[in-house]
Amino acid sequence: QMSFIIRSAFAKNRGLWSPVLGAVRTMSSAGDSTSSFTTLSVTRPADSITHVELNRPEKRNAMSRAFWSEMVDCFNEIAVDAECRVVIFSGAGKLFTSGIDLMDMASDILQPEGDDQARVSWNLRRVITKYQETFSVIEKCPKPVIVAVHGPCIGGGVDLITACDIRLCTQDAWFQVKEVDIGLAADVGTLQRLPNVIGSRSLVSELALTARKMYSDEAKSCGLVSRVFPDKEAMMAGALEMAGEIAARSPVAVQGTKINLVYSRDHGVTEGLNYMATWNMSMLQTHDLMKSAQAAIEKKGPKEVIFSKL
Numbered sequence: 411q412m413s414f415i416i417r418s419a420f421a422k423n424r425g426l427w428s429p430v431l432g433a434v435r436t437m438s439s440a441g442d443s444t445s446s447f448t449t450l451s452v453t454r455p456a457d458s459i460t461h462v463e464l465n466r467p468e469k470r471n472a473m474s475r476a477f478w479s480e481m482v483d484c485f486n487e488i489a490v491d492a493e494c495r496v497v498i499f500s501g502a503g504k505l506f507t508s509g510i511d512l513m514d515m516a517s518d519i520l521q522p523e524g525d526d527q528a529r530v531s532w533n534l535r536r537v538i539t540k541y542q543e544t545f546s547v548i549e550k551c552p553k554p555v556i557v558a559v560h561g562p563c564i565g566g567g568v569d570l571i572t573a574c575d576i577r578l579c580t581q582d583a584w585f586q587v588k589e590v591d592i593g594l595a596a597d598v599g600t601l602q603r604l605p606n607v608i609g610s611r612s613l614v615s616e617l618a619l620t621a622r623k624m625y626s627d628e629a630k631s632c633g634l635v636s637r638v639f640p641d642k643e644a645m646m647a648g649a650l651e652m653a654g655e656i657a658a659r660s661p662v663a664v665q666g667t668k669i670n671l672v673y674s675r676d677h678g679v680t681e682g683l684n685y686m687a688t689w690n691m692s693m694l695q696t697h698d699l700m701k702s703a704q705a706a707i708e709k710k711g712p713k714e715v716i717f718s719k720l
């Protein structure tokens with residue numbers, strides 16, 4: 411009878427939902443990387459799961475000029491890839507990342523062009539906002555991003571992970587807001603996002619002002635990461651399992667959840683609730699709601715329900 415009530419309640423809304431995302435470019439087939447990126451490897455380890463890997467292990471995944479723009483292309487593609495419902499992000503080789511490529515940053519940052527001071531400043535501002543977009547695209551992408559950190563995660567690495575939705579790490583991981591050591595205030599997200607991630611502004615200031623390393627145990631206790639694994643293999647298996655759980659659920663519900671969590675972080679409760687109501691006045695019309703409710707009544711798990719691509 412309950413099943414009938416839910417069915418009737420939503421039957422009148424059938425067919426009203428249609429995906430808003432546009433054309434899809436499949437990034438890769440299962441397992442093998444077919445992307446044309448030079449600093450990233452993009453693979454599909456399982457249905458609906460995209461794996462993006464920092465892929466300059468010989469340079470400890472230092473973030474070169476190519477990286478800063480490839481990330482934007484990569485995540486803009488993922489955002490509209492209906493085959494992808496969740497992303498796992500990790501680093502190839504010995505460690506997650508050594509941060510900005512210290513050999514490669516000279517032309518963009520140290521020698522900005524311009525005929526006078528104003529034009530130099532103007533150009534440098536443009537460079538900084540371009541670099542900021544490299545990590546903001548992760549947050550703007552509606553697909554949840556699970557980042558898996560092993561070994562050091564330095565400088566730009568912390569900017570990157572704070573833009574991700576779920577952070578995992580290995581026991582040997584450490585995190586360092588290293589920017590003051592190279593003479594700059596971190597300007598691509600750490601100072602803006604880290605205070606929301608770990609709550610304690612005192613700890614954020616300590617880390618950012620002293621550039622001290624924070625090891626995995628402290629990262630877990632302060633909330634920077636939600637899980638610590640004994641080694642990379644266990645972490646990647648854990649990330650894949652978690653991604654599978656997310657991918658099995660309604661993409662309408664999952665993506666709406668990410669978008670509203672990010673919105674609510676930056677707005678008050680009243681604005682957040684208002685945004686949510688406007689969001690769900692469309693999204694509650696999804697067939698996924700009835701399918702999920704029906705499955706719950708029949709004591710089926712989400713993996714037994716087929717949701718349309720989004």
Ligand SMILES: CCC/C=C/C=C/C(=O)SCCNC(=O)CCNC(=O)[C@H](O)C(C)(C)COP(=O)(O)OP(=O)(O)OC[C@H]1O[C@@H](n2cnc3c(N)ncnc32)[C@H](O)[C@@H]1OP(=O)(O)O
Nearest residue numbers: 468469470472508509510511512513541565566588589598
């Ligand atoms: C608008 C800009 C916004 C962005 C700001 C971002 C700022 C930052 O990211 S600040 C942080 C900068 N990074 C560092 O200071 C870390 C430097 N690297 C290291 O301390 C060590 O390399 C590390 C502890 C990460 C690893 O040590 P390991 O012994 O395992 O490796 P190495 O022998 O040192 O390095 C192997 C090769 O990789 C090259 N390399 C490593 N890190 C960088 C880097 N950040 N930039 C450029 N190249 C890097 C290193 O030179 C070696 O190359 P090769 O000699 O050719 O083998």
